[in-house]
Amino acid sequence: MYRYDPYDQKIVDERVAQFRDQTRRYLAGELTDDEFRPLRLQNGLYIQRHAPMLRVAVPYGLLSTTQIRKLAHIARTHDKGYAHVTTRQNFQFNWPELKVVPEILAELATVEMHAIQTSGACIRNITSDPFAGVAGDEYIDPRPWCEVLRQWSTFHPEFAFLPRKFKIAVNGAEQDRAVIQCHDIGLELKRDAAGEIGFRVLVGGGMGRTPIIGTEINDFVPWQHIITYCEAILRVYNRYGRRDNLYKARIKILVKALGIAEFKRQVEEEWAFGKNGPSTLTEAEVARVATHFTTPAYASLPAEDAGYAAQRSATPAFAAWARRNVLAHKVPGYAVVVLSLKDPQRAPGDITDAQLELVADLGDAYSFGEVRATHEQNLVLADVRQSDLFAVWEKARAAGLATPTFGLLTDMICCPGGDFCALANAKSIPIANAIQARFDDLDYLYDIGDIELNISGCMNSCGHHHVGHIGILGVDKNGSEWYQVSLGGSQGNNTSIGKVIGRAFAAAEMPDVISKVIDVYRAQRLDGERFIETVRRIGLDPFKIGVYGDAAIIERKQNA
Amino acid sequence: MPKLIRNGRVVDDSAEILVLDETQAPEALTLPEGQVFVPLAVWQAHKGMLSGRAGVGVWLDSHESVEDLAEDLESLSAVALNFPKFTDGRAYSGAALLRSRYAFKGEVRAIGDVLRDQFFFMQRCGFDTLQPKAGKYSDAQLEEAVASLKDFSSPYQAAIDQPEPLFRRARRVA
Ligand code: HEM
Ligand code: SF4
Numbered sequence: 001m002y003r004y005d006p007y008d009q010k011i012v013d014e015r016v017a018q019f020r021d022q023t024r025r026y027l028a029g030e031l032t033d034d035e036f037r038p039l040r041l042q043n044g045l046y047i048q049r050h051a052p053m054l055r056v057a058v059p060y061g062l063l064s065t066t067q068i069r070k071l072a073h074i075a076r077t078h079d080k081g082y083a084h085v086t087t088r089q090n091f092q093f094n095w096p097e098l099k100v101v102p103e104i105l106a107e108l109a110t111v112e113m114h115a116i117q118t119s120g121a122c123i124r125n126i127t128s129d130p131f132a133g134v135a136g137d138e139y140i141d142p143r144p145w146c147e148v149l150r151q152w153s154t155f156h157p158e159f160a161f162l163p164r165k166f167k168i169a170v171n172g173a174e175q176d177r178a179v180i181q182c183h184d185i186g187l188e189l190k191r192d193a194a195g196e197i198g199f200r201v202l203v204g205g206g207m208g209r210t211p212i213i214g215t216e217i218n219d220f221v222p223w224q225h226i227i228t229y230c231e232a233i234l235r236v237y238n239r240y241g242r243r244d245n246l247y248k249a250r251i252k253i254l255v256k257a258l259g260i261a262e263f264k265r266q267v268e269e270e271w272a273f274g275k276n277g278p279s280t281l282t283e284a285e286v287a288r289v290a291t292h293f294t295t296p297a298y299a300s301l302p303a304e305d306a307g308y309a310a311q312r313s314a315t316p317a318f319a320a321w322a323r324r325n326v327l328a329h330k331v332p333g334y335a336v337v338v339l340s341l342k343d344p345q346r347a348p349g350d351i352t353d354a355q356l357e358l359v360a361d362l363g364d365a366y367s368f369g370e371v372r373a374t375h376e377q378n379l380v381l382a383d384v385r386q387s388d389l390f391a392v393w394e395k396a397r398a399a400g401l402a403t404p405t406f407g408l409l410t411d412m413i414c415c416p417g418g419d420f421c422a423l424a425n426a427k428s429i430p431i432a433n434a435i436q437a438r439f440d441d442l443d444y445l446y447d448i449g450d451i452e453l454n455i456s457g458c459m460n461s462c463g464h465h466h467v468g469h470i471g472i473l474g475v476d477k478n479g480s481e482w483y484q485v486s487l488g489g490s491q492g493n494n495t496s497i498g499k500v501i502g503r504a505f506a507a508a509e510m511p512d513v514i515s516k517v518i519d520v521y522r523a524q525r526l527d528g529e530r531f532i533e534t535v536r537r538i539g540l541d542p543f544k545i546g547v548y549g550d551a552a553i554i555e556r557k558q559n560a
Numbered sequence: 561m562p563k564l565i566r567n568g569r570v571v572d573d574s575a576e577i578l579v580l581d582e583t584q585a586p587e588a589l590t591l592p593e594g595q596v597f598v599p600l601a602v603w604q605a606h607k608g609m610l611s612g613r614a615g616v617g618v619w620l621d622s623h624e625s626v627e628d629l630a631e632d633l634e635s636l637s638a639v640a641l642n643f644p645k646f647t648d649g650r651a652y653s654g655a656a657l658l659r660s661r662y663a664f665k666g667e668v669r670a671i672g673d674v675l676r677d678q679f680f681f682m683q684r685c686g687f688d689t690l691q692p693k694a695g696k697y698s699d700a701q702l703e704e705a706v707a708s709l710k711d712f713s714s715p716y717q718a719a720i721d722q723p724e725p726l727f728r729r730a731r732r733v734a
Contacts, residue, residue, distance in 0.1 A: 163647025
């Protein structure tokens with residue numbers, strides 16, 4: 001993975017000094033709340049319900065075991081013994097005290113980490129495919145490109161105060177695993193007919209209260225020009241994006257208002273000035289960054305490890321885990337392991353300091369000292385030998401990190417919601433846990449198969465509910481907490497926005513509602529059909545009838 | 561005398577920033593003597609008369625475009641860009657455009673909600689003169705604030721102050 005050189009280190013160290021001084025001036029009353037707020041946000045520091053929350057950047061989800069141990073240390077020393085993996089591959093601490101934050105940042109800097117631009121109206125952490133470099137369907141490794149863009153966007157002076165947050169994601173494989181269609185800029189690495197690398201550029205996607213799928217603005221920007229192209233997009237947005245209404249300030253609103261053709265015209269007119277300028281990427285720079293992402297020293301191994309097969313037959317619980325949480329690796333004899341953070345006893349995405357220490361040990365012993373965070377709020381060991389899987393499983397299981405449900409109903413995305421977040425309409429974690437408690441039978445979960453259930457505590461959609469096959473959204477009705485259910489959302493290549501099925505439910509009803517939705521699917525599915533495919537084929541009506549009874553349809557007909 | 565920061569030093573400054581209220585027509589305005597920044601509307605109304613006069617600059621609000629001044633830059637020695645709120649970042653693009661696309665060599669002044677924690681970004685985008693609101697900083701605080709111009713020593717990306725990105729300026733070894 002990328003290691004800092006003295007320039008990178010200096011920037012992060014200087015940031016620590018800068019933020020230390022800003023915090024000092026704030027606590028001394030020299031900076032007002034309004035003046036300090038954007039400064040702390042650009043350092044990932046929110047004030048939420050109980051305490052500040054510190055969001056630590058994990059560039060494109062990649063972590064060294066040294067960094068994991070530092071996060072464990074911070075959780076133990078400055079927090080309540082746990083951290084949270086976010087839907088943008090970052091780490092969050094829920095309880096640090098403001099006055100110790102500069103200390104935490106200084107500690108992070110010692111392991112090449114920071115909280116720069118993890119929040120605020122600026123270019124945020126760049127996210128990517130958690131299986132980069134190891135997936136069989138990869139065309140081009142996105143990591144070097146993510147790092148190049150990370151450096152470009154870090155403290156970009158022109159784009160520090162955009163109309164609103166700005167999120168970029170990069171994917172380089174047949175399957176989109178980075179939700180590129182729901183980002184302000186989504187980049188898909190590809191090759192042109194001559195074999196040259198470039199990017200298909202999508203713009204104006206996003207979730208929030210107005211979910212919009214990104215539109216293609218250019219089908220091939222050659223790699224040399226990706227920075228100047230992004231700069232052109234950002235300059236047009238910075239100048240013309242709305243600033244009068246927070247809810248209409250994302251680039252997606254500007255793109256909709258102008259239309260993609262006019263927006264593209266403006267961007268490309270701007271690009272004409274920057275193109276071929278000094279920010280044009282050089283082969284030397286890309287090569288320098290790419291050397292950090294070379295293939296690790298894989299052993300040459302048989303494609304199928306005999307011991308691994310035997311262990312699966314002998315130990316059904318191991319087989320169950322291997323079936324869901326072990327994924328194919330492009331190198332024979334290796335596997336990708338998903339360490340689940342969806343233990344029903346914990347909030348989705350939470351991880352304790354002790355678990356973090358164990359993950360670091362596993363990473364060192366079995367996966368070249370690296371760990372990845374996924375936007376689905378799990379961790380990944382990307383390079384495990386098949387012959388080591390049993391050992392990994394035993395240790396992970398003992399630590400509560402081997403819930404064998406990757407990609408199943410209870411492997412949900414869930415925002416912190418009303419338990420932590422001041423913007424929430426409703427709690428989300430208890431809903432997640434109640435659904436996990438209802439669906440605790442593994443055979444039943446396996447029978448339901450691949451499905452994505454996403455929960456957000458309010459319209460801001462931090463929990464990606466719009467793109468959940470089943471989406472749950474917390475809403476406020478006269479001061480009490482209710483939940484709206486949508487179906488048919490999807491991330492990946494066929495990204496779609498879910499549709500609400502009808503009136504909202506009380507918290508206590510939610511496990512039943514989900515059961516009814518699943519019953520409809522099981523009754524209606526064709527052989528081998530996944531949940532989302534059934535929803536797409538039969539539409540929402542059968543689900544509405546299943547959930548609300550015939551009344552739903554009668555009412556709709558009357559209103560028609 | 562009021563102070564501001566120019567090219568990294570605290571200096572005295574007596575320029576007046578002329579503000580129109582809604583009732584004033586730009587044509588009906590009498591201009592004070594000495595250095596003055598007039599609003600774009602005033603400039604456009606009195607261009608003929610003003611372009612000869614020494615010490616006249618134009619200030620643009622954040623929704624106004626530097627393009628509207630493009631033709632006039634040769635007769636101007638200073639342009640000020642207003643930050644109505646420091647979180648309104650449009651003037652960063654405005655300054656960068658003045659310096660790059662229009663090759664403007666005169667003074668580019670940041671006015672309005674100009675705070676030390678943004679000095680570094682402002683300077684990188686081509687502002688040479690930074691004028692915090694009157695009374696925002698004491699003289700001593702302003703002297704101290706100059707340090708913020710040096711918050712970062714080797715930024716990654718190209719900007720007006722460093723037209724080459726780090727990967728072209730430095731030999732970085734992997
Ligand atoms: C106290 C904590 C938080 C606050 C105040 C907060 C606030 C917000 C707001 C206001 C938006 C909507 C932005 C817009 O539509 O323009 C948003 C979106 C989002 N947030 Fe959060 N959030 C918080 C925590 C989190 C956490 C913990 C995660 C990850 C688990 C997260 C991930 C996201 C994501 C993925 C979006 C989607 C934005 C998009 O691209 O449209 N947030 N958040
Ligand atoms: S979706 Fe709403 S409740 Fe959940 S974390 Fe985001 S802002 Fe808070």
